Amino acid sequence: MSDPADIPAKALFVATPAVRRRLRSQRVAVVCLSLASLAIFLPLAAVLIGLVKKALPALTWEFIVDVPRKGMTAGGIWPALVGTLYFVTLSLLAAAPIGILAGIYLNEFARDNWLTRVINLAVVNLSGVPSIVHALFGVAAFVIMLRWGQSIRAASATLAVMVLPVIIVATKEALSAVPRSFREACWNVGATRWQTIRTVVLPNSIGGILTGVILAVSRAAGETAPIMVTGAIFYKVVARGDLFPYSINEQGMALSYHLYQISRNVPNMPESMLYATALVLVVFVLAFNSVATVLRVRLRRRKKW
Amino acid sequence: MTGNPKISLQSLSVRYGRKSVLRNISFAVPANSIFAIIGPANSGKTTLLKCLNRTIEIIAGSHVDGQICIDGLNIHAGGDVYSLRRRIGMVFPLPVGLPMSVFDNVAYAPRMAGVRDKELLGHIVEDCLTKAALWDEVKDRLDSLGSMLSGGQQQRLTIARALSHDPEILCLDEFSIAIDPVTTMRIEDMLVELKERMTIILVTNLVQQARRLSDRTCFLNKGELVQEGPTEEMFGDSNANRLTYDYVRGVFG
Numbered sequence: 001m002s003d004p005a006d007i008p009a010k011a012l013f014v015a016t017p018a019v020r021r022r023l024r025s026q027r028v029a030v031v032c033l034s035l036a037s038l039a040i041f042l043p044l045a046a047v048l049i050g051l052v053k054k055a056l057p058a059l060t061w062e063f064i065v066d067v068p069r070k071g072m073t074a075g076g077i078w079p080a081l082v083g084t085l086y087f088v089t090l091s092l093l094a095a096a097p098i099g100i101l102a103g104i105y106l107n108e109f110a111r112d113n114w115l116t117r118v119i120n121l122a123v124v125n126l127s128g129v130p131s132i133v134h135a136l137f138g139v140a141a142f143v144i145m146l147r148w149g150q151s152i153r154a155a156s157a158t159l160a161v162m163v164l165p166v167i168i169v170a171t172k173e174a175l176s177a178v179p180r181s182f183r184e185a186c187w188n189v190g191a192t193r194w195q196t197i198r199t200v201v202l203p204n205s206i207g208g209i210l211t212g213v214i215l216a217v218s219r220a221a222g223e224t225a226p227i228m229v230t231g232a233i234f235y236k237v238v239a240r241g242d243l244f245p246y247s248i249n250e251q252g253m254a255l256s257y258h259l260y261q262i263s264r265n266v267p268n269m270p271e272s273m274l275y276a277t278a279l280v281l282v283v284f285v286l287a288f289n290s291v292a293t294v295l296r297v298r299l300r301r302r303k304k305w
Numbered sequence: 306m307t308g309n310p311k312i313s314l315q316s317l318s319v320r321y322g323r324k325s326v327l328r329n330i331s332f333a334v335p336a337n338s339i340f341a342i343i344g345p346a347n348s349g350k351t352t353l354l355k356c357l358n359r360t361i362e363i364i365a366g367s368h369v370d371g372q373i374c375i376d377g378l379n380i381h382a383g384g385d386v387y388s389l390r391r392r393i394g395m396v397f398p399l400p401v402g403l404p405m406s407v408f409d410n411v412a413y414a415p416r417m418a419g420v421r422d423k424e425l426l427g428h429i430v431e432d433c434l435t436k437a438a439l440w441d442e443v444k445d446r447l448d449s450l451g452s453m454l455s456g457g458q459q460q461r462l463t464i465a466r467a468l469s470h471d472p473e474i475l476c477l478d479e480f481s482i483a484i485d486p487v488t489t490m491r492i493e494d495m496l497v498e499l500k501e502r503m504t505i506i507l508v509t510n511l512v513q514q515a516r517r518l519s520d521r522t523c524f525l526n527k528g529e530l531v532q533e534g535p536t537e538e539m540f541g542d543s544n545a546n547r548l549t550y551d552y553v554r555g556v557f558g
Contacts, residue, residue, distance in 0.1 A: 111365070
């Protein structure tokens with residue numbers, strides 16, 4: 001036995017030229033990958049900082065809870081903010097139950113036959129349809145055929161159709177992340193399919209499903225095209241700070257449509273109000289996205305297998 | 306063979322799509338015995354077990370011909386497939402700890418069958434975990450996650466769950482694959498005791514395990530029944546079937 005100190009430090013594990021070459025190309029790869037990630041983050045940060053800077057002069061509590069005054073060029077955005085809440089809530093009330101139930105059916109019960117494949121194909125294609133096409137569908141189906149007229153319910157129904165595939169796909173993915181062996185273990189002890197879904201599959205996929213629903217919310221909140229022809233309105237008289245100003249049979253204001261109008265069709269619009277409106281919309285969407293992220297992280301932390 | 310068989314298979318054939326997995330299998334399992342099924346990989350042993358509790362029907366493209374009777378009643382003749390499954394305990398080679406507490410894992414089947422009495426559930430859980438040689442290791446942490454136990458513990462948890470609905474038939478498919486020899490011996494002892502109360506089908510790659518435990522043995526090869534008979538005869542020196550003779554001695558395979 002020789003003393004460990006006697007072992008020459010450099011005798012073994014010397015990097016050969018081939019190894020050094022591989023390490024060099026790895027360093028290049030890491031730099032490229034991190035630059036690409038930075039390229040995603042920087043524009044977002046720039047947009048946010050720019051928005052906040054330009055919006056700051058107009059951004060007060062009054063701006064949020066007050067109604068628009070002087071032909072939009074003064075006052076606040078309250079009716080539009082509440083209107084967006086209306087659209088999002090109503091469309092979600094319709095789309096979430098249908099989407100989740102359809103996702104469960106498609107992933108857990110549907111046999112692999114032509115009908116299932118057609119439905120799956122339709123779901124995928126539906127999510128690729130441009131929102132203006134959804135808008136025209138909404139006009140034909142809800143405004144005209146169902147005689148709902150231009151109204152909050154027609155616009156919400158249109159949004160619901162639009163976000164349905166998002167929810168279905170998220171539900172299916174969340175469900176199929178639960179290992180099949182869990183289901184088989186339950187079937188082997190005599191549990192029915194529904195018992196298995198209720199007791200094992202759903203409790204372990206609810207996080208993913210909720211994430212999908214919340215992402216659907218943020219998509220519905222940001223869309224302009226589907227609502228501008230089905231139920232959004234330029235201006236509506238609403239009491240300041242009124243939480244329930246609209247009936248669902250009438251048209252309502254919405255943040256995205258409001259922003260579109262004041263940036264294009266309102267003369268002498270103060271720039272700061274424009275940016276403040278945009279900022280409120282962005283924060284609205286980002287807030288929902290962050291809730292989804294927090295939820296996902298928390299549910300992942302107590303991963304159960 | 307005396308008395309009516311617990312399970313009888315009559316010309317059972319199974320195919321997945323066009324791929325034939327089991328061909329014309331017939332044998333009978335006497336009640337309160339241990340029946341071993343041996344054979345190399347891909348000989349259809351696991352498929353055979355799935356036919357018994359009709360989980361085979363969940364697999365797309367599977368097709369079953371022939372007849373399986375339990376207590377003389379055809380299991381395909383209608384009736385409630387879930388009560389059929391509750392009469393059979395199944396343990397498959399890969400351990401599955403459900404993502405719930407150890408207690409809930411074992412109480413799952415009784416609960417799904419409608420048992421609500423907490424005291425009864427507690428009793429079932431302790432009894433089944435004891436039989437599966439796991440009680441001493443988990444009795445102080447019944448509320449920890451079943452899916453976070455070690456592989457060997459999860460396998461014993463799976464056995465406990467298979468016993469939890471008090472089945473008449475217990476099927477074990479390679480149960481000892483993830484368990485150390487000492488624990489395996491404890492479970493083997495338990496199986497011999499359980500034989501008094503139920504009929505046990507033991508699929509194993511360890512031919513010596515089949516020899517130690519079983520009353521009758523059948524040898525499957527490539528989806529066909531090579532030979533079935535009392536275990537001593539199957540493993541005996543005078544076995545005239547060359548294939549079985551070679552397989553149990555490790556010559557063939």
